[in-house]
Each structure stands twice: as structure tokens, then as C-alpha cells.
Amino acid sequence: MRYNEKELQALSRQPAEMAAELGMRGPKKGSVAKRRLVKLVVNFLFYFRPDEAEPLGALLLERCRVAQEEPGGFSISFVEDLSRKYHFECCSQEQCQEWMEALRRASYEYMRRSLIFYRNEIRKMTGKDPLEQFGISEEARFQLSSLPTDGRTACIGSQLDVLD
Amino acid sequence: MKLNERSLAFYATCDAPVDNAGFLHKRGGRGASSHRRWFVLRGNMLFYFEAEASREPLGVILLEGCTVELVDVREEFAFAVHFAGGRSRPYVLAADSQAALEGWVKALSRASFHYLRLVVRELEQQLAAMREGSPANALPANPSPVSNPRPKENGRAVWSALPEQPTVAPQRPPLPPRRRASASNGPLASFAQLHEQYGLEVRALRSQWRGGHTGLAGLEVSWHPSGSGGTHTRDQP
Secondary structure: OEEOHHHHHHHHOOOOOEEEEEEEEOOOOOOOOEEEEEEEEOOEEEEEOOOOOOOOEEEEOOOEEEEEOOOOEEEEEEOOEEEEEEEEEOOOHHHHHHHHHHHHOOOHHHHHHHHHHHHHHHHHHHOOOOOHHHOOOOOHHHOHHHOOOOOOOOEEOOOOOOOO | OEEOHHHHHHHHHOOOOOOEEEEEEEEOOOOOOEEEEEEEEEOOEEEEEOOOOOOOOOEEEEOOOEEEEEOOOOOOOEEEEEEOOOOOOOEEEEOOOHHHHHHHHHHHHOOOHHHHHHHHHHHHHHHHHHHHOOHHHOOOOOOOOOOOOEEOOOOOEEOOOOOOOOOOOOOOOOOOOOOOOHHHHOHHHOHHHHHHHHHHHHHHHHHHHHOOOOOOOOHHHHHOOOOOOOOEOOOOO
16 A cells, blocks of 8 residues: 655654653564554554664554553554554553553544544533534534444544443 | 554445545656546545545555645646645645535645644633533633633643633643653653644634634644645635
């Protein structure tokens, strides 16, 4: 699949939501954990060799599942094949928890659900649509109808499951 | 750079509602002819397929940081997706009709994750402020620009849509949204960088409101160090 790699590289240099050196192991059988600089920028997780400026790779975090593995470790897998896991080792369970929470909220789809949720809450409290002041209340991407019907494709384990 | 392409392909073709879809003419490399491709916009990713029924995308354009402009080339209903910095050549795409063109330009202009997060952050703040204060004061009839943003604990300037309440004792600002500075993990996002970044957002939003524009459509331009100098589309009033 072709993609605009230069823009992806530029994105990897932007300020990150989270960045740390973690142990990382790919989904292939027999892969070994290596130290990687892992950086969360918008809905991408970049990983670098610790001393390099260009990322080795990136994971788009849509439709992913983030799960606790051993204490201090978590995995990321994707809805189409949940058995294929990227493993990450943190230095503490606290750091692990922090990463898992951040990753679960990192997808565009999660953000969209948050927006719809808050919009709904504000509308319930005030009777007014808070998006009107921005002129985007009719924007298709912010409607309830833009959410998937099965409710599970954003990120399994996210908190926002209840919408009127 | 490795990318989880298989997951990308599944995200492109999953049966969740899309943000926009349709045929567009896409020009290939320099001087190459243009091909009619089926485009699907999901979130901040614009996928393109050989045909509507194709199972796998031919490619994807990450839209983060782009600006969208109308272009006046030999093709009618054409627009360009520009990126500052990295890529020199924009993607020139052409729709089949004026309506389709407008739909695409609008959808792509608002596709960035940054934009979405900005709106979410604003709503979070409104909601938090409403829960602390009285709901009647929460939403002003006309948004008014704030003259001085209130600084937060970690030094980020916050901009609020709420009018100042002189009779109410200043309240503790709501917790910052879930975005965390990476300062604790390393120098990758220093305070100065974050401050500059949020400053850009605040300035862009302020100038939007002072100028009387009600849309955030042009907001994404704030993410580029240089303006592109072209014509930016605005919402139809």
C-alpha cells in the first residue's frame, strides 16, 4: 500500500503525548524483545531505535485492543486478528497503566465518540448544541450516525460505551 | 518505515460509517495522467482504491497537517492537498461536480486529529465548567474572545469560551484534558514546545472569533510554520 512516508516521518517528530524507552517485541513467533523509543503522536505509535532520529515503524492505532499482559507489560493487537500481538515491557506497573490508558484513548474513533458524548451531555444540560457556535453542528463526522453500530470497532476496553 | 498495513487495510474497508467517499481523479507522478479512483475518508486517513468494490486500498494519504486549497488548473472541480515541510508536491485531485468538490474540501479540511482534539477539549472544558458553575451561565449566546488566557498548573495557557464571572470566586480550573506532556519521559516535548503549540491554537481561535468567523475550518493552517499563500476555502454562510 502506498502512503506519504515523508508526512508520517514529519509526524513522528511532532510533540508526543507520551514517549518512553520500552522493551518491544513484534507479533512474529520467536521475536525477541528489543529496547525501543516508543512515541505516541495523535493516533500513531512510532518506534525508534533509541539513538536514531528516523522511526523504524509506526502503528496506526485504530481498531486496536490494548491489554495487560504480565505485570508491567501490555500488548497491542488489532481487531482483524487479535492473536497477533505487539508486546511492550515497562519499567513499572504504574508506567504500564499510564501507557495503556493513553493508548486506549489515542484513536480517532475514540476521540469522535468523546466528542459525541460531550456534545450530548451539554445538550442535555443546556438544551443547546455546543457545536453551533463553531458552525459545525451539521458536520457528518460528528453525528451519532457516524458511529459504528457494533460499538466495538473503536478500541476495545474504552470507557465511553454508554451513549443515549 | 514499517507500517501495520494489514490493519490499515481493514480499517479502510470495515463497515463503520465513512466520513466521505466517492470517485476522484488523481494525478500520478509528475506529468503522469490522472486516474479515476475510489476514495474513502476515515478519520485523518484518506484511502484510495482501484474500484469501489476493491478489497484492498492502493494507497493512503495521511492528512495530519495538511491544508486543502482550490486549484485553477486544466481540470475542473480540482483541489490540492498540501503539506508544509516534507513533501514538495501536493496531491491534486478532481471531483466530478461542484457539489462533490465542496463536500470533499470541507471534509478534508476538518479531517485532522488535531482539529478533532481541539473541539473535544473545548467541549470537555465547557462541560467541566458547567458542572462546577451554574448551567445558565455556561454557554454564551455569542462567543466572545477572552482577553487574557488563564494559565494552568503546568504552564499551558487555557482559553475558555465562558465570560468572566466577577461575582464568583475564581475556581480551580478543570483538570487538563487527558493529553499528557511527555516532559516526564524525556525532552521530546518541552514546555516551550507545548506552550508554542497551544499558543498557536489560542491565537488561531482568537483570530477566528475576532474576525467573526464561526467556523474552525481554517484552524488547521495554524499547524504550519508558513502560510501557503493560496486561497483557503471557508464555510458557506
